[in-house]
Structure formats: structure tokens, C-alpha cells
Amino acid sequence: MAVTMHDVAQRAGVSIKTVSNVVNGYPYIRAETRERVEQAIAHLGYRVNVSARNLRTQRTGMFTLAVPELSLPYFAELADSVIQAADENGWTVLIEQTGASREREAEVLSGRRRHLTDGLIFSPLALGPDDLPLFDVDFPLVVLGERVFGAPADHVTMNNVAAARAATAHLVALGRRRIAVVGAHEGEQVGSAALRTAGYRQALEEAGIPFDPALVGEAGLWHRSTGAETMGRLLDSGVEIDAVFALNDAMALGALHALHARRIDVPGEVALIGFDDIDDVRYSVPTLSSVDPGREQIARTAVELLVERITARGEPAPFRRVVPDSRIVGRESTGDVPAGAEGRVVGIQPGGVEPVEVVGR
Secondary structure (H helix, E strand, C coil): CCCCHHHHHHHHCCCHHHHHHHHCCCCCCCHHHHHHHHHHHHHHCCCCCHHHHHHHHCCCCEEEEEECCCCCHHHHHHHHHHHHHHHHCCCEEEEEECCCCHHHHHHHHHCHHHHHCCCEEECCCCCCHHHHHHHCCCCCEEEECCCCCCCCCEEECCCHHHHHHHHHHHHHHCCCCCEEEEEECCCCCCCHHHHHHHHHHHHHHHCCCCCCHHHEEECCCCCHHHHHHHHHHHHHCCCCCCEEEECCHHHHHHHHHHHHHCCCCCCCCCEEEEECCCHHHHCCCCCCEEEECCHHHHHHHHHHHHHHHHHCCCCCCCCEEEECCEEEEECHHHCCCCCCCCCEEEEEECCEEEECCCCCC
């Protein structure tokens, strides 16, 4: 015979309403009461009737995470972190992969599947500032990334310029002067490539190092293959290079492959640093220095903001932009640790929270 909420209430010595409040995460319950109810639930093996709860709350208990490409390690690890944070809060995540297609990203915001979930965490790559009207939606939304600012939504982004400047400055502090950048996008005004390249240039200027366009390696999609191809072109051009800043870790791994293929010692001849601090960089040879942009905090903050919007009652809170702290993690590829040692934090760029300035309102 199925255990009911009434059974839990009797065992815990509380009302059915109190059991319901505990099950649904109502915050204003005394700790000892909550503990008594949770013990009764565990002892009796009570299971929440999700379908009934969803009918009562008019919620599905799911939200969508839409990302460009799960084959890119950063987005795969971000999705994993979002799923973990959601699970801890009693939510299920539906993953959509947009392929960085403008049509599919627009579909994410207006498509027929929106009614299947209660909200959306969205990392656009093809949409940009001209597409802001698409983000004026009637469901809870949290925007990630650097392509769109000023949308009527909470936004969790990265400390791109400051972190890229710090990564480049770290190479300068090691005595490197001919620092190449791998992954630039010519003519890009918004997005990660533009912001990280701007940080790279700022660090050079602050160090009194002239900017050399010959050291800028253009790349399309940020994959291992494009990192290897771009690094190869730079090396084959004959330009002098003593350090490389790859704009993401996938390209850094590709660049490392190209350097190895030409028997160039890393970090002896060329120091190398990436961006994202994905798990793979701990297992390359040598291990790769990288920028940790606060991925775990990005995931958890995005989930918290979205759940807060979904469950909010009364007047909605103002939209917020959250920038997590970022860290420069030094490893073998920049000579920061002995072979086989763990990485060490060589710099921290603080983030913060600020109100979103909604464009066009």
C-alpha cells in the first residue's frame, strides 16, 4: 500500500500542510520540525507524487539549458555542473543543442517546446545585440555568455577582458615578449573572442610591448583542430614566438599538438596558456596553465537565479548581471609548477553583481 502524506504527518506529529511545505521547499519552517518530517519521510519511504504536485503548482519541475555545442568541453562541463546544481534543488534539466545556428537559437526563445519546461538558461552564440527583441519573452530566462547584453533577463557572464589581460600579463611576467594569440575573430565587436583579444592587447600596452598583427592567429570555431591549424600557420610564417595565449582550452590543446609536432619545447621555448580550465588540461603533457572563469559558480548562480524567477511571488526583483571571480591557474606549460605537481593559483580577478541596464526600455 502506497505511503501517503497523511501517513507522514501522523508519524511526524504535524499537519498535512506542514508536510506539504517541507516537501515543496517552503523556507519558513523551524529546523526541528523540518527534521522530524524528513525523518518520517525517510522511515516510511514516502515518494512525492510529481504529477499531482505539478498540477497543483502549474509547473513541470523542469527547465531547459540551451548551449551551442556539447562536443566543446567547456559546454559539456557547464551542462554537467548545471545538472548537478538543478538536481540539488529538485529540478530536472532538458538539454538543447543549437549548433550556433541563428535559426535554432531563435527557435529556443520562441519555439513550440517552450511549454514543456518552466524556464530557460540560454547561452547564445549566433544571436547578437540586434536580436534583443527576441529576448523579451514571457517565461523565466537567464542569459549566459558575452554575445548579448541588455536583455530583459538575469545574466551570468565572465570576467573576459580582465581575465585575458591577467593571463597575458602572467606570460609577460615570465619574461615573454613575443606573445601570440590563437583564436581571434577578425572584425568581431561582441563576444568572447573580441573581449579576450581586447584583454590581451591591454596587457601588452600596459607592459610597453608593441602590438604585432603578425602574432594574431585567426580561427573559426574554437576546436582542437582549429587551434592546431592556427598554431601551425603562425609557426610556418616564420614569426618569432616565445609564448601563446589560446582563447580557449580546446585550441590550447590543439596548439600544444602543433608545437610538439615541430619539436618545440613547452615551456622552454614557448610558454602556453589557455582559457576555461577544463578537466583535460590537467592530463596533457605538459599540463596546461589556464584561466578558470568560475564555471561552477556560473552554473550554480544561473540555476539559483532561474529557480528564483520560476518560484517568485509578487513583484519581480530587478534583473541582475553576475560576474563570477576568475583565477589564473599556473601549471607546467608556463613553468609554474614542477612536473607532475598540481596547478597553483597565480592571480584572481574579482567579479561582482550589478543591475542589468535593459536596452530599449
